[in-house]
Each structure stands twice: as structure tokens, then as C-alpha cells.
Amino acid sequence: MKITEPAPGAPCWVELGTSDPAAAKQFYGELFGWRAETDPRPEAGGYTTLLLGEAPVAAxxxxxxxxxxxxxxxxxxxxxTDETVAALGALGGSVLMEPTEVFDLGRFAVVADPAGAVFSLWQARAFRGAxxxxxxxxxxxxxxxxxxxxxAKEFYPRIFGWSVTSGEDYTQWGLAGRDFGGMLAMGEQFPAEVPPYWMPYFAVADVDLTAERAVALGASVMLPPVEMLGGPHLSVIRDAQGAAFGIYLARE
Structure with a gap:
């Protein structure tokens, strides 16, 4: 990712909704070294921030x-957030959760693109993101x-102003050419019942060792560590509750 801090149109945060928060805290804490802080306010609904040292990185x-x-x-x-929701609806997207204030932290909405891939919007106030x-x-x-x-190539650039770099097998998203993500075409290897989705990748110092560690902690490997042609060394993992995420080799 060439984006080094939250910027309009770029990914700024990731959240895991899980059937077993206690197990997830333990798993990701041991895998990535994250420390969990759960908001004690009843109205926070058990929201837990995950920190790397003192830096919030996920929830x-x-x-x-x-x-x-x-x-x-x-x-x-x-x-x-409200203007983006309106623009998204006009382009065929849908709203799963209407714009909502999150304390003094920001304004939030959960939406989906016309094909059904779910993501969220964050209008920062006191909290910018990762x-x-x-x-x-x-x-x-x-x-x-x-x-x-x-x-997708029509929808997302119109919503977020993304640049699009299309290769033979992969498309990369960016802001003014600063790539932060990509797009994978769902072929026959994806069961028909699997809907479109967004997935995060987390940087690691060693992909192979992290994948091995994940399995030892109860996860399964969906894509074994592989060196992509002209791309990163990566792997895709599913935690014990079923959430998929990727890891890739962090390079200086």
C-alpha cells in the first residue's frame, strides 16, 4: 500500500464481526501481537479496538x-458520509445501515456496491482510523x-475518485496512482453461493511462519504461501470462526 495514512477515498479501518469475540482476541493477539481494549460503555455494544503497541490498527x-x-x-x-451514500444509491449501490453518529468519533454507514460487496464509509471527527x-x-x-x-471499474472510481490500473489478470485501485488495493475476478473456483466481498491483507515480516502459526492457533490456510508473479509473497487464511483475511510480506 502506497497510502501511509487515512485519506479521503482510501481504506482507513477494518473491523471483524465475529461469533466468538473472546477467541478472536486471543487468536489475533497471538498472531499479530495485537492488544485488545473493549469499550466498557453499554451503548458501545462490546466494541473492541485492537492496538499494535499504542497504535489502533483494527477492531x-x-x-x-x-x-x-x-x-x-x-x-x-x-x-x-451522507453525500457519499446518496451518490452510491444513484449508481445502484445499497445501504445496509444508514449514516449514524459514533459518539464524537465520526459518522458511519454500511453499504454495498451494485454486485453486493459490503463495505463501510467513515467520516472522521475525533478518530481518523488506523x-x-x-x-x-x-x-x-x-x-x-x-x-x-x-x-466495479465504473462504480468505485465514480464514488471515490480512484485510479484504475488494469493488468492481464489483476486490477489495482489507487488514488492519483498510489495503489492501495486490487480486484480479483471470481471464476469457477468460487462456489456460486459465495457473494462478492472485500478482504483485508495485513503486512507481516514472514509469510510462511505466520501461516504456520495461524494453523497452530486453530486457523486454516485457504491459499498456501505463494510468490505472485511480479507481485508480493502472500497467503490467505480463515480463522476458526470463518473470517478470511490475507497476509503479505512487508517490504521496506
Whole structure:
């Protein structure tokens, strides 16, 4: 990721909604060295910030609604959540949670693109988002998996002003050429019942050792460590509750 701090249109935060917050705290704490701080206020609903040292890098929550899957959710920074929601709706997107104030921290909404990939919008006030990006233990890349790559190339640049760099097999998203994410076409290897989704990748110092450690902690490896042609060394993992995430080698 060439974005080093939250910026309008760029990924700024990731949250894990999980069926077992206690197990998730232990797993990710041991895997990435994260420290968990749960907001004690009843109205916070068990919201837990995950810190790398003193820097907030992610969060986890219980599942709030029936049928909500255990999954990571990517947030993108916006200047105005309400205006972005309106623009998104006009382009065929949908709103799953209307814009809501989060204490004095910011304004939040959960939305989906026209193909159904869910993500969230964050209008910062007291809280900007991840304090560290693209360092071991922190968010470093986000990836959209979708069956409608053409529609995504139309939709997201109009919503966020992204630049689009299309290769033969992969598309990269960026802001003024500063790439922060990509898009994967969902082919036959994806079961028909799997919906489009956004997935975070976290930077690590050693992909192979981190994948081995994840398995020892109860996770499963969906994509074994691989050196992508012309790209990073990476792996995709599913935690014991079913949430998928990627890891990749952090480079200086």
C-alpha cells in the first residue's frame, strides 16, 4: 500500500464481526501481537479496538444482527458520509445501515456496491482510523473479489475518485496512482453461493511462519504461501470462526 495514512477515498479501518469475540482476541493477539481494549460503555455494544503497541490498527465486534456472517469489513474514508451514500444509491449501490453518529468519533454507514460487496464509509471527527498502515501487524492492502469487474471499474472510481490500473489478470485501485488495493475476478473456483466481498491483507515480516502459526492457533490456510508473479509473497487464511483475511510480506 502506497497510502501511509487515512485519506479521503482510501481504506482507513477494518473491523471483524465475529461469533466468538473472546477467541478472536486471543487468536489475533497471538498472531499479530495485537492488544485488545473493549469499550466498557453499554451503548458501545462490546466494541473492541485492537492496538499494535499504542497504535489502533483494527477492531472487532460481536455479531449484531441475525444472519450476519463472521467476516472482516473494510472502511473507506469520506469527507461526507451522507453525500457519499446518496451518490452510491444513484449508481445502484445499497445501504445496509444508514449514516449514524459514533459518539464524537465520526459518522458511519454500511453499504454495498451494485454486485453486493459490503463495505463501510467513515467520516472522521475525533478518530481518523488506523494509526499505522503497511507495517508488520497492520493493514496494508484491500482486495475486492467480484463477478462483475466491469461494473466495479465504473462504480468505485465514480464514488471515490480512484485510479484504475488494469493488468492481464489483476486490477489495482489507487488514488492519483498510489495503489492501495486490487480486484480479483471470481471464476469457477468460487462456489456460486459465495457473494462478492472485500478482504483485508495485513503486512507481516514472514509469510510462511505466520501461516504456520495461524494453523497452530486453530486457523486454516485457504491459499498456501505463494510468490505472485511480479507481485508480493502472500497467503490467505480463515480463522476458526470463518473470517478470511490475507497476509503479505512487508517490504521496506
Amino acid at each position: 472487532l465486534t460481536p455479531l449484531y444482527t441475525p444472519g450476519q456472517p463472521t467476516a472482516w469489513q473494510v472502511s473507506f474514508a469520506v469527507a461526507d 494509526a499505522v498502515l503497511n507495517e508488520p501487524g497492520a493493514l496494508g492492502w484491500v482486495e475486492l473479489a467480484t463477478r462483475d469487474t466491469g461494473g
